Structure formats: C-alpha cells, structure tokens
Amino acid sequence: MTKTQSTQSTQSTQDAQDAFAASRTLVIGGTGKTGRRVADKLTALGRAVRIGSRSAEPAFDWNEPASWGPALEGVDRVYVTYYPDLSFPGAVEQIGAFATAAVAAGARRLVLLSGRGEEAAERSEDALKASGADWTIVRSAWFNQNFDESFFLEPVLAGEIALPTADAVEPFVDADDIADVVVAALSDDRHIGRTYELSGPRLLSFTDVAAELSKATGREISYVPVSNEAYRAVLRENGLPEEFTDLFTLLLDGRNAHLVDGVEEVLGRKPRDFADFAREAAARGVWDA
Known part of the structure; x- marks a missing residue:
C-alpha cells in the first residue's frame, strides 16, 4: 500500500467513525435477547438509539406497515431482527418491504440477524439485499441465553429439558458476542456486503448442556428426548407456534x-464458552428453584 492509499484508507475510516458518531440507530426487537444488548452497547458508546417494539414510542409492529415510517424517521441505520423467525411464512415479504421502506427513508445501513443453515432465512436475506441497502448479514447459532431468558428457562427450573433433538449437537453462541458483532457491523463500513456466521467455541449436545447446567447450579438437570408430536403438543398447550418444532430439524x-x-x-477474539455463561447466570440466581 502506498502512502497515498494509506492516507485515503485512514480518512475513509475516520469518515465512517464520524458518521457513526452522528447516527441514530433503530434497533428492532430492542427489548429482546440480542436487541437489548445492542441498544445498551450503542448507548454506552454515546450513540442515539430508538427501540423498535410494539411498546415503544413510536411503536413498531411487523404486522402494521403503517408503523414503520414513524419508527424510521430520523434514522440512518437499523438492526433488523424478526419474530418469530425468518423461516416463518410471510417473513420474506415483510423483510423485503421493510428494507425498501428503510432505504427510501434514508436508513441505508441495515444489519440483519439471520440463522445458520436456514434456507428460508436466506430468502429473507436476499429480499433485504434487493432493497439496495448497505447490508451486513449475521447468521447465528442457537443462543446460550435461550436457557436463562427464553424458551428453555422453565424446563431448566423444573430440572428437565424435554426436546426433540436426540443426540444432535449445536455450537451454542452467546448473545453478548452476537451484539458485539452487530455493533461492529453497524459502525464500520468494512463490514458492508459481508455475511458472518457465528458460533461458540465447541459443539454441545443437549445432554452436554444439561451436564454443564447441573455443574453450574449444583442440582440435577437432565435432558429427555421426545418426539416431534409430543413437543408440538407442548407448544400448543402453551400458546406458542407449533412451527418452532420444525427448527429442530436443522439440528437433526x-x-x-x-x-x-x-x-x-x-472481533479478533474467541467466542464465549457455554460453561462460562452457565456459571455467570447461576451466580445471578436466575436458576434458583
């Protein structure tokens, strides 16, 4: 690299940092596992953040396109998460329509949280890219925090994790690692047009997970394999979409x-291990029976 090229690169990096410093970021799902962390990290950096949720002001609702415009007003970058999952019916159309609306409103910088190995999610990725946005895709493995903040908290408290996963393994990743990657992608133009796949540092079966949780909590937590049909019934009884069962096929x-x-x-560092997550979560008392 010549001296001139080095100077231009340094100036480009400084320009990107200055733009980020003056930016406002809409964090869709800003009260969720990754969104909350992204919003907190951006706020700690002194960046303006708008939470995108149905309870925010202005409200944001994926199923109410009229809410998108007010949420995007004055925003120049967006962290995009989609509930319940990008593989669910209607996600591709909504992601595409939102991305187009965001670019038209001046929010060209879009970072999308996607899932590893989900062909349906990749169609949503393509819909976002087609908007003409400056995009980054972050494909994530399953979250560590599913066990202390979400789907699997109650089973852990009950001492039995019953899932249709057999002996499949997953490289669980920490939500704080995801958030750090997202903040980097939002702030540095070098990540534009890149797709990053994230995992933790090792593969774990749900039997392994139960053993780590038992070690961290000091009580017996077991994994019990069940059929897809049985798990669908559990979801139905709890008012949750039965389609969540289909996501387990990605493991199997x-x-x-x-x-x-x-x-x-x-980030230039190793991802956080599940055992470290489990010890810290246990120390907070989240799994105290």
Missing part, C-alpha cells in the same frame, strides 16, 4: 454441526 440433519469463526473474524 447435522447441517450446523461444525464450528465457524465469525466472532473471531470480526
């Missing part, structure tokens, strides 16, 4: 049973 066919280096590529 082994497509994600390998590690990836997205966390280290973006």
